[in-house]
Amino acid sequence: MKLGSIMSLICIFSVCFCLALYLCCDLRCKRFAEHLAQLEEAEEIFDCFTLSYRSFGIQRRSDNGLVLREWAPGAEAVFLTGDFSKFLGKNSLGNYTSPKVDKSPAIKHLTKLKLVVLTKTGEYLFWISPWAKYVTKTLDSVTYDWTHWDPPQRYQFQHTRPPRPSSLRIYEAHVGISSPEGKIASYKNFTRDVLPHIKDLLMAIMEHAYYASFGYQVTNFFAASSRFGTPDDLKHLVDTAHSMGITVLLDVVHRHASSNTEDGLNYFDGTDSCFFHGGSRGNHSLWGSRLFNYSSWEVARFLLSNLRWWKEEYHFDGFRFDAVTSMLYQHHGIGHHFWGNYSEYFGMHVDEDALVYLMLANHILHKLYPQCITVAEDVSGMPGLCRPIEEGGLGFDYRLTMAVPDKWIQVLKEVGAEDWDLKNIVHTLTNKRRGEASITYAESHDQVNNLQVTGILADGQRYVHQHLIAMTPVIDRGIQLFKLIRLLTHSLGGNEFGHPEWLDFPKKGNNESYYYAHRLFNLVDIEHLRYRQLYAFDRDMNLTEDKYGWLAAVTTLNQADKVIVFERANLLFVFNFHPCNSYIDYRVAVEHAGKYPFTRDLQKTST
Structure with missing residues (x-):
């Protein structure tokens, strides 16, 4: 074949491929617009639709009476029972209105409750409402109890949200492991001891029965985890952060849910397809969790209202959406390597329902809260992830790039410093889609839970020779190289943070030990230790970026x-x-x- 014919075929293929991409993006925009129009037509305005947490679950009326509303399409009937020792209500939708109560509430604050779901087969199931605002358990209990949260006086926020920062300098933080002691730390511990040291991201706030899941196996989406304290304690934490000018983002898990039944969403109406896809499509083969059915109207109501709940009730400033890659594709990214070929991002393997849900979530959040920040954890490089919806994008503000921390771990473990391939390192740091903002870490919580940068650099001497007087060449070289890695990642790749300790949660594999479930924030306050120098370097690095704001080539x-x-x-x-x-x-x-x-x-x- 002649060269001219080959070039003509290449040009025709390029034109056809670009046209196909355009049509795919156009189709996604049309599906989003249709879904939004249907939502607004059926629910009047999406504002009401996404505030459904005010009408579902248990609500107290102005006369202190009670309204209960649940969605359980596969159930025969739904009842409410609790400490009052009798069934209240029966309706296929779970609707119930209590008699008028003049003085005290129909159900008192901190009353233990249960939903009783009668299945089509005549079985009675005792569950927690999906809309439960607070769940608790005793030390000897395996499952959680639904505890009615209706305090006589609501927490009053004292401080307004800080203005949206022009650049994000993020430090991920988990409340439960924020104490230097081997215990589960509380919201109060975090507010007092950690906020003065770090900022901007809270992980694992939604209630999760299995502590070692890091909060990524959520059981109760509207309940702030009671293992750390009360809902008011968390509100005080966010309020205090705002008083310091700290922007607080919540790590939100809308990819999947815990497979727990008694204290989770699984089999809520007696079927496996109430909130999730039925059959194998509704189960994650690696995580053992249930996968949401994003095409369901009521699932969209539940998840979008969940975002509004954390914005309105707790005043969070934005969200880091976990496991977005798993949401976007039917294969969930399992055993799949993304090489940047556009055919990977379009076609039957893309979960278009999940994609439209994310577009809806970003549209609603940015429409109602113009200062809201949304971050997508995505390893695939989905085109348009962080472009405006009107351009055919998904509407996220930032993409959390995942390759850089892995690259640093690989370089430090496999190659001596004298043989580092700087071109490859720079390529990894700058490998991002044009026009999209990204967040890049030198090490993320994934690395901290395995073998992290500081451990490799210190060559096993992290806890010795840290005195300013008794410095060793290993520690001195490790600290200086660590500073270079952090500054290079910060200035060339995006934003970054670091953890001082290898972390793990109590679980069967470590005999339920808290030995690695703590954070030694107190080390930076000891003047004669070099941890204080690293803390000062981080502080000054962030202050310098705040002064100049760097973007570059x-x-x-x-x-x-x-x-x-x-x-x-x-x-x-x-x-x-x-x-x-x-x-x-x-x-x-x-x-x-x-x-x-x-x-x-x-x-x-x-x-």
Whole structure:
């Protein structure tokens, strides 16, 4: 075949492929628009639809009477029972209105409750309402109890949300492991001890029966985890964070739910398809959890109202959506490697219902809360994930890039510093879709739960030789290299954070030990230890970024010299990763001629 014919075929293929991509994006936009129009037509406005937590579950009327409303399409009837020792109500939808009560509420605050679901086969199931706002359990109990949360006085927030930051500098934090002691820390511990040290992200807030699931196997989506304290304690935590100017994001899990029955959503109406897909499609083969049916009207009501609940009731400033890759694809990313071919992002293997749900969630959140921040944890590189919906995107503000922490672990474990491939490292740090904002960590919670950067760099000496006087070459080199890694990731890749300790939760595999389920935040307050220097470096690095705000492109990369140079926000960054050589009069290219004074913004950490 002649070259001209080959080129013609290539051009025709390119045009056809681009047209196919355009039609796919156009179809997604049309499906989103149709779904939103149907929602608004059936529910008047999406504002009411997404505030369904005010009408579902148990609600107290103005006369102190009671309204109960549940969605259980596969059930014969639904009853309410509790400490009052009698059944209340019977209706196929679970609707019940109590008699008028003049003085005290029909059901008192902290009353233990149960829903009794009568199945089509005549079986009685004792469950917790999917809309339960508070669940508790005793130490000797396996499952949670539904505890009615209706305090006489509602918590009053004292502080307004801080303005949306122009750039995110995130530190992930788990409430339960925020204490230096081997115990489950509380919201109060976190408010008092941790907020002064770190900011911006809270993990594992929704109630989850299995503590070792890190909060990613949710049982009760509207209940703040009682193992850390009361709902008011969490509200005080968020309120205090706002008083410090801290933006608080919630790690939200809308991919899947715990397979628990008595205290979860599974088999709520006696069938396996109430909130989830029935059969094998409704079960995650690796996680053992149940997968939501995003095409269901009532599932959309439940999940969208869940977002509104955490925004309205607890004043969270935004959300990090967990496991978005698993949501977007029928294969859930299991055993699948994404190579950037556009055929991976379009076709029958894409879960279009999940995709439209995410578009709806972003549309509603940004329409009602213009300052809201949404972050997608995605490893696939789905095109348009962080582009506006009107452009055919999904509407997220940021993509959480997952490859960079894995890259640092790989480099540190497999290659000596003298053999680092800087071109490959820079490529990993800058490998992102044009026009999309991203968040990048030097190490994320996934790495911390295995073998993390600090452990490798310290070569087993993390807990010794940290005194300022008794420094060793191993610790000194590890700390300096760690600073370079963090600053390079922060300035070239995006945002970053770090953990001081390998973490794990109590579980059967470690004899339910809390040995690794704690965080040594107190170390940074000890003046003679070098942890204080790392903390100061992080602080000054973030303050410097806050002052200048860096976005950039690489200008120089010398593999032989192990030097990386780039410009961002009128700043010139020069990194020397060579294990032995220092350089004088090193020539680099810059975009603008002039004098580049050496800034001392980060130098105070060396004292």
